[in-house]
Amino acid sequence: MRFAVGFLVLPVTLYVIYVIAPYAQAFSIALTNWRGVNASPRFVGLENFRRLLEDTVFWKAVGHNLLLLVLLPVLTLVIALFFAFLLNAGGRGGAGGVWGSRFYRVVFFFPQVLAIAVIAVLFQQVFRPDRSGMLNAPLIAMGFEPIGFLSDTDIALWSILGVLVWQAVGFYVVLFSAGIASIPRELFEAAAIDGAGGPPMFFRITLPLLWDTIQVGWVYLGIIALDVFAIVWVMTPEQGGPDYSTTVMAAEIYRNAFEYSKFGYASAMGVVLFFFTIGFAALALRLSRRERIEF
Template sequence: MGVPAAAVPSWFQRHRRTLFICSFLVAPVVLYLVYVISPYIQAFQISLTDWRGVSGTPNFIGLDNYRRLFDDSVFWKAVTHNAALLVLLPVVTIVIALFFAFLLNVGGAKGTSGIAGSGFYRVVFFFPQVLAVAVVAVLFQQVFRPDGSGMLNGPLMALGVKPIGFLSDPGIAFWSVLGVMVWQAVGFYVVLFSAGLASIPNDMFEAAQIDGAGRISLFFRITLPLLWDTVQVAWVYLGVLALDVFAIVWVMTDQHGGPDFSTTVMAAEIYRNAFQYFRFGYASALGVIMFFFTVGFAILSLRLSRRERIEY
């Protein structure tokens, strides 16, 4: 039996809102499936082949590419560097950004207002964000030059100190990369945390001061708990940045991740294997591993840092 004609308009009226919303969601969902989900599926398919990316028919080799990863010393170096960045970059950046944000918004003479010129300092801190990553990498190549024209080694050599191989010494190069990444990222999170602090009622800081709270107590008992959701988001973003770092390493360092692979990361090895060695199957396997690392980190971070929301 067919649906009565009178029931169709009635059904349409009841679900009009749902149909209206769905009509706007169709196009973005289709685009997301085509340009996001589909490449992920294709990457996994390619990782099961020996495709070289140029010509020839890909041969199915199963999990051979994943087995090769366990015997690849360069891959493990890249994983180690990403893991170190995963811990150090969020911790260092968030600590520095929280310190400056608290100073600019609460650290004034009275303890409830920012220092003089805080608006100007926010602009200065944020300035590295307007520079492209490649520009930052080239800039710090000059800063770290190992001769007298280097911004750091020049004054050292003028004082008779032996120049430091910031990018040529395997023991220092990684820390130089970390320093540049913190320098570029910290300004954004200063502004982000400042926006969060601006939403906290000033009365809360004043009441705490009346009760005898010092600046350290203000930070740990009021500022940090009320900014926890923002800190949580910053941690996830910085963790994803630590796993996905590529341009800084590829442009700034010797041998695109050197010397002796002392600064290489997974993204650099994906690019190297795909576009220098033409091992697209192996590069796709690296990409799949990196994808699961990133998703796993995001889920784990959100779960471990979950806490009861504080209303004010």
Template sequence: MQHGKYRFIAGFLALPLAVYAIFVISPFVQAFQIAMTDWSGLKGAAKYIGFDNYDKLVHSDEFWNALKHNVIMLVLVPIVTLALGLFFAFMLNVGGRSRRGAVVTGVRGSKFYKFVFFFPQVISITIISVIWFNIYNPDPSDGMLNSLLGAVGLDSLQSAWLGEKSIALACIMLVMIWANVGFYVVLFSAAMASIPRDIYEAALLDGAGRAHTFFRITLPLLWDTVQTGWVYMGIIAMDAFALVQIMSVNMGGPDGATDVVPLRLYQTAFRDSQFGYASAMGIAMLIVTLLFAVLTMRFARRERIEF
């Protein structure tokens, strides 16, 4: 009976696993193979060169500049995004004014606010990039941000934004945070809804404030969700291709201030026709992403709290 059950399960899994192996695992394996060649992308033109692409990568200032920007995103974007997601979700679900009888309530209209926060998730990343590109437009008459600053008498704060080397990367990271924070508001709200209200009400009866309740009750009970979200946001931060390609000046400018590894990979492969070198960049990205995921899961691991 058990043997027949396993054969039945294997029969259902065979086709999906085969499709996954062909379209996901196989390209990864081929990337390792291509990274060992000098290949222009033309069939039959690949030349085996061993680890020369990796040696070139290690000595490339452009690659290290792009990787530095990815690491900055990897550190800052997940922290800010998850912190804002937790804060907004907590205030929407536990931040209501009514405390009669130590009853925990959400804010009035919380469902509407969740919809507003989540709305950027249903918009294409391309549309988001175009919208914010126009918001950052340095022309005071066309750029929304500079127009707004001029209208309220803050002309001194007007800037070229994406054309300013010192703040261009920060402007793009701000868009990345704005585009993703709504997802975590909804995710953390769903996780908070599973926490028994009795726990909050008991804490309120003991005189606990909102800050104390958040750090002693909400955050520990949501830690598994936060940990998973951290890895997911790290993967997003290691990408950033679409935002940088569309929003940045001359794709990665000004003067390489917003260059990232995925954009460098794209240009190396499809502009310079160096597919072997680009594959080596892809392998480097894979290693950094896996290292980040492993370290996050290792050092953010806590004892699971049951409730």
């Protein structure tokens, strides 16, 4: 017992100092009107949270986060499962991967080695509304009007979603590939002998045996969807524009804290984001709980 406690003292102490203590401080700051390091905070109770109820920009940001929270995990996991199954169980009668699957895994994983800021700058160029834009150049050459992927309020957030899915899919392709590779080949071979095709193999063998991995991926992607600060701040005009059409909660926290010096108000937003994240993780784990299958 003493041996275990001796190993735990240092990491637990560091966790309390650098994780728990800042959270507690943020909760206390949310109850003040603190405006910066040199200003003395004044206790205002729940006033900041009352203001949040009337803040239309903040609730627009909440709506964007919720949209991403629903679509990002679904699209990413479905696409990643599809490609992982093809790469690992798509050849030799469903008992093995397709030719060149290792190369494809590297290609899919490549976006993961790029910093999110690099990806944002890269797709700024891809979405440019002129002949320099990778997507608009062919349209202009054919005589069509260019599409304002980041300047049109109706499609800007969908463009952000597309980039997020593109960036995340590769990691889950590799993750699910590792999970599928650990499934005994005999299961796929037996299913193939019984005449099962690709869809039955996927839904009756692959999906149930990967459920724990999918559950973890769902929670992780949901947490990403509740953040997405960096890509929105770097990639979009006016850092969340145009007209707040792509802003998210994390962007509004940063804006209020470091542009408007409303640290108390920004901390109140952070508290709301904290409870959103914890609530989502608990709900997702609860709803996706099922009996574990061992093999």
